[in-house]
Amino acid sequence: MQRTLFIPAMLLVCVGGSDARAASGPSPEVVAAQLRDAAIAGHDIAYSWVSDLTTHIGPRPAGSASEHQAADWAAARLKALGFENVHIESFPMTAWVRGTESAQLIAPSQQPLVIAALGGSPPTPAAGLEGDVVIFPTLRDLKAAAPGSLNGKIAMVAQRMVRTQEGAGYSAAVPGRTDGPNEAAQRGAIAYLLRSVGTDNHRQAHTGTARYVDGRVAVPAFALSAPDADQIERIAALGQTVRVRLFSGASYVRDAHSQNVIAEVRGRDRPQEVVLLGAHLDSWDQGTGAIDDGAGTAIVTAAAKLIRDLPHRPRRTVRVVLFGSEEVAQPTPPGHGFGGHSYADNHRAELPNHVLAGESDLGTDRVYSFALPSRVAESEFAKTLLRILTPIGVLASDRPPEDVGADVTPTVEAGVPGFGLNQDATTYFDIHHTPDDTLDKVDRVQLDQNVAAWAALVWLAADSDIDFRPRPAAGSATAPPAKP
């Protein structure tokens, strides 16, 4: 579909003329269009990457042997693709291992329930645990319950996630997962159940990490599939007491490690200046991590590979970082054993020379807008990018980049400008964090559209000398320093 909209590269020689600098070759805009067209034409780099990663290795839980294998595989593949400075940076972490788990409705009738323990949540006693379920429509209602009011009970938050294009429904629902277990435990609950943070109605539970408070998740905590949550709510609505048995054999590996994999296309005249492309190699254990985030690692790698294969290098360095241990990251306080923090810590001294950073971690659906740092939102750079990306269905966002991605957040919080290539997330949360996250869900055409957008944006930024940081305050001669 998008192919019919292509503007031939020839035309763009004229259109982009004002920004052309290299008399000896095509302008950066023409090169960006060529990169875009090469990606859309269906080169095989991205799809073969995500296919091989998910087929050869499968699930890649943070800190597991599979995640280590994935890192080794990725480093070898990046070298084979011709990247420079390919290396692995390890960091220690505590790994969480799901183990066997099960749940049954035991009153008023006996029925199996489909659940998934939340990441980080402790095991039940070996014999399981049993309790009556107290349902709260939202986390807010749970928080309003009195201390002790849930003694011996199993608390359940039944909030439904709203389907939206940009993923706002996820942000609204996810505190039920991160904060619910501790809030339930504070009121005496022996376990916590959550209607899956997801938008499907399949019999698959959406896992995800719960927040550690005082170094731990307080009680065994589980997501229920949407139909199972419906069933419990229907029975409770009849005025009947719902009693549930839960078992989790989850465990922890205290001396585990994870790692980030780094690869570069070195810049030709400002190699110390870095445009960072991130995605994460780890995945949840139930699926094979195809859309979360095998696709993201494929997109950024393929975009960088197209740039690497150009006749000449960009002026700045393009750095791909495939982060480890993203899924189990703790939002606050800054988590140990999280690839995003490890990168920012290891590269603290370089961050003032990181000119721009972005992350691909919202699946494989099409990019529909780009968001640039406010300094350049109305610039010639933005106008050029819009000319390049409009033919493949990408608008300029009317908002600055917001959630740039968990992995690059520590880097962005240290003062590095972030950008966003906003993907359509309308159906992403049907599959996110479920067993259904498998290769067949990857749409090759949309995957390549992502690669096109990434290659064009990253190329234009890396082959420029544009400063994306906020303008210095009036009267100041220097750019503000990076945050400590």
Add this chain to the structure above:
Amino acid sequence: MQRTLFIPAMLLVCVGGSDARAASGPSPEVVAAQLRDAAIAGHDIAYSWVSDLTTHIGPRPAGSASEHQAADWAAARLKALGFENVHIESFPMTAWVRGTESAQLIAPSQQPLVIAALGGSPPTPAAGLEGDVVIFPTLRDLKAAAPGSLNGKIAMVAQRMVRTQEGAGYSAAVPGRTDGPNEAAQRGAIAYLLRSVGTDNHRQAHTGTARYVDGRVAVPAFALSAPDADQIERIAALGQTVRVRLFSGASYVRDAHSQNVIAEVRGRDRPQEVVLLGAHLDSWDQGTGAIDDGAGTAIVTAAAKLIRDLPHRPRRTVRVVLFGSEEVAQPTPPGHGFGGHSYADNHRAELPNHVLAGESDLGTDRVYSFALPSRVAESEFAKTLLRILTPIGVLASDRPPEDVGADVTPTVEAGVPGFGLNQDATTYFDIHHTPDDTLDKVDRVQLDQNVAAWAALVWLAADSDIDFRPRPAAGSATAPPAKP
């Protein structure tokens, strides 16, 4: 949508005049239109039936305590709805119980697999079993393998089911499930894997019964979810040996029983003549049997209830039979412990007076055509039925009824004419026999359209004296006897 097509009942007084017999009341055609319109108007009988059945009882495996509870619940509900002669007919059977089960890819990498044991298949050894997988594209290819060629191996048939409106894709694929285990065992295989007979790409395996040969399923047999089958095929396509570990704790209960639940609207002047409406109460254990076949039991019950509530009874008896133990029925030889055979055996003497029989067992999607016995295919009865059902989107099929339904097949094979109200099965096999078969998949509007079609057809047949059996051969004065 269909509501805009309704022809007011007033108009039909004229249209249907030629078939009117009762000067004291509306013609049968007018009554059929009223039944249709009452169903489409959204009475709550069918939906509340399937909601209550699946919520209160949940899964109802053949021969289980849950199936018994469902029968008791159904009998009580049928009495409360005002049906006559409500009773339960028990029969002995061997029940199959799934138990715990699991599967892992163990080489070339370790990955969990989503599987479901096929009904009737034996457990693995307690420690599980392990073997290299030999993939056959179709059952035919497996049958072509030499005896002994699979010694110590796990055979896998990878055939994909084709999506079709009328379900022909299921018939084409299902021998892989019924016959595969025995064919594999005959060639030395220690276990059998099958790409699920289904049309979805979710991480859910479609169970279903395997055929007993010499009284048993020869080897542990499992369906793989479609993405898991894809994964194994992709790895094998790389030339790597796929090794799998399988565990099933399945067991049998030899002295179990199941039961059929029967209810009637007695005919006003030919009560011994029966129009039979069937569906099955049992379900597979993974879901709650909402579309298979809670919906069918709801449709036939609601249709009969609408007829029961008319100001006067139909001439013939309308009999609802909610069969037990359909899912585990063995096609050949005639299975013991199958509700369809139990009914035909118990009611053998009455079958010559069964004038017509049909079954609702293809989910909740709309009826798009009716199929009548060939004797009446061009009759005034068929023309009247077409006038009644055309407004709700139902055509006359150009083919006679074929697979009328597993439960009524023994009755039809004994000479009772069958009819079909053909449902759109395009998406039915996405969910069929999976954990996903839950209430949320029931479309209330389409459910009521089914009730409308059933109520109209059954009413017209029951309030007539039409003989639906094949015409007597030339020179013969009597109808052919029912088959023995």
